[in-house]
Amino acid sequence: MSMRGKGPLFAEPDCDAARQWFRDKPKQMSDKVMSVEEAVRRFVADGDYLASGGFGGDRIATALLHEIVRQQRQGLSFAGHTATHDFQLLCAGNDTGRGQLLKRVDVAYIVGLEARGLSPHARRVVESGQVELCEWTNYTLALRFQAASMGVPFLPVRGFAGTDTFKYSAAARVTCPYTNQELTVVPALWPDVAVIHVHEADRFGNCRIRGTSVSDWHLARAAKKLIVSCERLISNDDIRRDPTATAIPFYCVDAVCHVPCGSYPGNMPYEYFSDEEHLREWLTIEKDFDAYLAFIDRLIFSTTNFEEYLERCGGAARMAELRKQELEPR
């Protein structure tokens, strides 16, 4: 077995460079509330390595992803960690006459939307070979964020050895100095920028998440720049009344965007369920390329903000139905 997978490293696991970055990062408790447009303009640059929180279609930062597509960022690397609708959205920036938004992708899960099926447009983009890929798994990508959040260059795992997934990854083999066991190690991943949707945040960026955290606890600490969107903006006094509930502290956060329904059409635990009809429509329309172009033009490129998108998807009435589905599932 080779000592290292042949996949490319899209970000160097340099823990000292990361330390220097975090040393220089502003740490004042300043007011970071701003519009989605401003947050993306200021904190997402062409060529950045981007990561998206949540679980593909669950607690995702849809408004921020739309804005990245709308502002036509180019040449991004992306962590395809449990990516479903988020990846489908970013693919709207490839092969649609607006350059190439995605350039490199670390893959754990892309192209599919779980039981809903495969995205025809995401397949077009990936199967054309225009995006450079490196294979991982959900846990090993999560572990790469974890290593970064710990400030160390790699972490060991006992999984995925002996597979083609390993062969096409940038993982490596080491011998344990204590037990002489063969182990796989994965390199730390510090994304340039991450977008995470949370339930509540104060103006400084102290955030609360309800339900599963997926990999966001580590991702928030690994990201060099972090934009959060929140369902509700709460006071700093509220945060201080229950500090146990804080999942992400202010010093990780660069921008706070107040976006109610910000995970739509994804699920937001205890708030609203996923809009399965809209997601099905999206998958169906992608089969017809011209219809798809008109569809994303109507929903993303010709809207000025996320509120307009929500309106075009049924607005408050639809959200009330999804809220009922979430709160009364039986």
Next chain:
Amino acid sequence: MICAAASALEDGAMVVVGTGAPCAAAMLAQKTTAPNLTLMFEAGGVGPRLPRMPISVGDSRTFYEGLMATSMSDIMETCQRGIVDYTFLGGAQIDAYGNLNSTMIGDDFQHPKVRLPGSGGASDLGSLCWRVLVITPHDRRRFVEKLDFVTTPGYLDGPGAREAAGLPPGSGPYKVITSLAVLGFNDTTKRMQIESLHPGVTVEQVQAETEFELGCCSPLGVTAEPTTEQLEILRREVDPHGYIIGR
């Protein structure tokens, strides 16, 4: 398939499940033979009282009235510690050693004929849980001699290969539950073999739908037919909207 899969899970076990048929099987087991089966989902849901089938393994149903809503690392590390007995996996292709492909169809990695999602959590769960159950339709396109891509390790290329690669000893594929039969793995060769045929199915029929040569257990069993009670529960409680059953 769902009823046969449910009977493989004993009471008090822990199982990481995905959506669809595996989840239906686990729910059926909970409502019949294994009321104390603990369900876990890779995004962090533990021990839910599932109100209905989840659509995503990360949606809020996976921790509805649950015991814990935690992280993906916590779930995977619980598997890595050796606590989790079972996981359910599927794939586009499976070979004689139970290796699975869910990454691509074709022979050129950069230009696949069909790009599939990739490992997701499959390669992790297939490495770290004690026993892997596979549920899949049975045909020659899926049961192949050689995978286009080994996404998730089964017994790799035979006895001792998992251990040599550094995967936890004593773990690996356990049963493959298909539309035709229940298959297991030979202790010595680690190759797939038929354990029981579904009622009315012959060995020849199963072999004809399989590219690689299958072994046979002796004596060969017959898979129990679903009981009226099992079907009732599936139709009324597990999948009232018919998402899985009858598809």
